[in-house]
Ligand SMILES: Nc1nc2c(c(=O)[nH]1)N[C@H]1C(S)=C(S)[C@@H](COP(=O)(O)O)O[C@H]1N2
């Protein structure tokens with residue numbers, strides 16, 4: 480199993496040599512997903528996984544929530560742990576006081592929120608388990624604003640299919656981290672933009688000032704450093720076109736657990 484960080488550095492090398500199918504094998508994802516060796520089959524199997532899971536799991540079913548006593552003593556930070564750009568460093572220096580979340584694209588009323596404005600909205604707190612494909616899990620208490628509340632304010636157009644989360648961090652090749660989920664899943668009660676972990680302001684390693692919690696899905700879907708949410712009708716033309724930074728390297732888009 481290749482840790483994400485190493486994988487990020489190796490990506491460039493592997494891209495030209497062994498291709499996406501081998502990346503899936505090397506990543507160890509086949510332990511958690513259906514083994515699929517060719518991208519074409521992978522896509523079909525993934526769609527099947529999504530359909531089966533949506534069929535057997537009632538729409539809006541909640542991920543298991545835990546009690547205070549279950550909270551992990553240490554919640555590891557993984558993947559990028561500091562965007563490291565000058566712009567982000569400025570935000571850190573200002574304690575994110577002029578940081579904004581923008582919601583744009585296929586919406587009736589695009590708008591942005593300051594962090595302070597988001598924190599004034601009703602919040603949700605949930606204690607859930609995070610599962611990373613690298614083989615670790617941790618239980619944490621997340622507090623944030625339900626994404627559905629923001630959606631009600633921007634009013635997605637009927638054509639909007641996906642919400643794309645654009646993040647502040649880039650890899651060694653300058654490729655930005657991003658993720659996407661179905662617009663319908665934005666309204667799930669446990670889909671929140673979290674600004675607190677375990678009762679404390681979200682720190683930089685865990686995605687300050689705002690990160691997605693999309694429970695019932697794997698760790699890499701939980702986008703950190705979210706700066707902009709873009710509603711689109713297709714993922715084509717966004718990043719590598721597969722719906723996320725890791726998806727572009729062979730991971731499943733529908734990472735249900
Ligand atoms: N922007 C951004 N989001 C990200 C990542 C990342 O590198 N950059 N890593 C992902 C992965 S693989 C995991 S397991 C979780 C880790 O979240 P944590 O650092 O809070 O444990 O964030 C996910 N979201």
Ligand SMILES: [Mo]
Pocket residue numbers: 483557558610611612613698699
């Ligand atoms: Mo992960």
